[in-house]
Amino acid sequence: MLAEIYQGKILPSVIKHVTQEKINLYAEASGDFNPIHVDESFAAQTPLGGTIAHGMLILAYVSEMMTLAFGQSWLSRGKLSVRFKAPARSGDVVAVTSKIDSIENKNGVSYANCSLECHNQENEVIVIGKAVVELVEGES
Amino acid sequence: MQAKRNNKATISYEELTPGYEFPPASYELSSSLISKYLKAVDSSGDEFVPPLAIAAYAMAAMAGSLSLPPGSIHAAQEFEFFKLVPIGATIDCQAKVARKLTRGELHMLVLELNVFDQDREKVQSGKATIVLPA
Numbered sequence: 305m306l307a308e309i310y311q312g313k314i315l316p317s318v319i320k321h322v323t324q325e326k327i328n329l330y331a332e333a334s335g336d337f338n339p340i341h342v343d344e345s346f347a348a349q350t351p352l353g354g355t356i357a358h359g360m361l362i363l364a365y366v367s368e369m370m371t372l373a374f375g376q377s378w379l380s381r382g383k384l385s386v387r388f389k390a391p392a393r394s395g396d397v398v399a400v401t402s403k404i405d406s407i408e409n410k411n412g413v414s415y416a417n418c419s420l421e422c423h424n425q426e427n428e429v430i431v432i433g434k435a436v437v438e439l440v441e442g443e444s
Numbered sequence: 445m446q447a448k449r450n451n452k453a454t455i456s457y458e459e460l461t462p463g464y465e466f467p468p469a470s471y472e473l474s475s476s477l478i479s480k481y482l483k484a485v486d487s488s489g490d491e492f493v494p495p496l497a498i499a500a501y502a503m504a505a506m507a508g509s510l511s512l513p514p515g516s517i518h519a520a521q522e523f524e525f526f527k528l529v530p531i532g533a534t535i536d537c538q539a540k541v542a543r544k545l546t547r548g549e550l551h552m553l554v555l556e557l558n559v560f561d562q563d564r565e566k567v568q569s570g571k572a573t574i575v576l577p578a
Contacts, residue, residue, distance in 0.1 A: 320486055333484035335504040339514045350515050350577065359518030360500050364485035367496040376528060379492055384523045391517075 309374075309416055309439060315402040318369040322357050324394040330361045356391035362398060362422055362431055369400045374416070374437045381440070386420075386433030397425040402435070414439040454511040457553065457576060466539040469505030473498070475531050493529045498568055502557045506539035512553075513577055519552065520573040527567050535567065536560045542571065549578040 324344075331337050336358055339346040347355040363386065370378040392398050402420035409415075415436055422431035455464070471477070473493045481497040482489045529535065536559070543554040557570040 326484065326486060329484040333481045334500040336500075336507060338512075338516065340517060346514060352515075352517075356517070359521065360496065360503065361485060363499075363521060364487065364494070364496040367494060368485070368487050371494070376492070378525070379495055380525060380528045382495070382523075382525045384521070386522075387520045388518055 309404065309407065311404055311407050313404045315369060315373040315404070315418070317402075318365050318372070318400040320365050320398050320400075322361075322392050322394060322396045322398055324355065327355065327357050327361065327394060330358050334358065334360065336360075352391060354393060356393055357396075359388050359431075362388075362392050365398060365400050366420060366422065366431065366433075366435075369402060369420075370418075370435055370437070373402070374439075377437050377439055381438035383436040384433065385435075386431050388431055389429045390424075392422075392424065392430050396430075398422055398430060399424075407439075454509055456511045457513070457551065460510075460541050460544060460553070462541050462543055464541040466506045466509045468536055468538050469508065470534055470536045471501045471505070472534045473501070473529065473531060477501075478531050489531075491530055493531055493533065495523065495525045495529075495568060498529060498535060498559055499523060499557070499570055501535070502537040502539065502559050502568070502570070503572065505537040506555060506557065512574065515577040517575050518572065519575045522571040524569050525567070526569075527561070527565060529561060529567050534562045536562075536564075551576040551578075 327341055331342050341358055344355055400422050402418045404416050405419050406417045415438055418435045420433050423429050538558045540556050542556045545552040553574045555572045559568040561567050
């Protein structure tokens, strides 16, 4: 697997269609029924103007992309740091993209340093961040 | 989703102070719970629990004891994953207030999360920054 990991590699993107039904499903699965996510009449009266997806739902898409790229290395030795720049809304098509900025070796252990971004169909950035994955030969 | 909590009282933002520890909670990451999560995030799974599912339940454990104003939103998030967690495992979630910040009319809360498995080994840690409505 390590042979497929190199500096400058663009990771396969994950694209998801956000719907209110999916937001509601996430609320039920996570127990997060904050009305900004599930109550259209409440959300319409806030500065956001309508319901928004849970940030953790969008991060699930990020983690899916990292899992597809790095397998168990991500699940057991991954680090993620993100900022939410704009909300994802029902009807948005969210694309998660990432690039391996560098491969670093510290004390005999290799790490992939990745920059990542989520944007919507208008190319508006929703999430920006970085991920680091400790790489172990033979894991996928 | 049902968590086993040691205390069911809730605390408000105003009552929180840095260092405050939320009542710990534990979850059994059953196949039905994870199936529900995977359906919600439109994904497929394998024998291991997605780390973001663990994070979601850890945050839910904390949210169950915290009363934030409606409209509070997630501004930033950090995670570190330490080990694979098989479906069926039981996790213990601990959360505490790292910081309370005020910038103008904005109030922010930084929460630290730590999740352990049944062998008391850390499986995940995280830091969530929440912005409260003005």
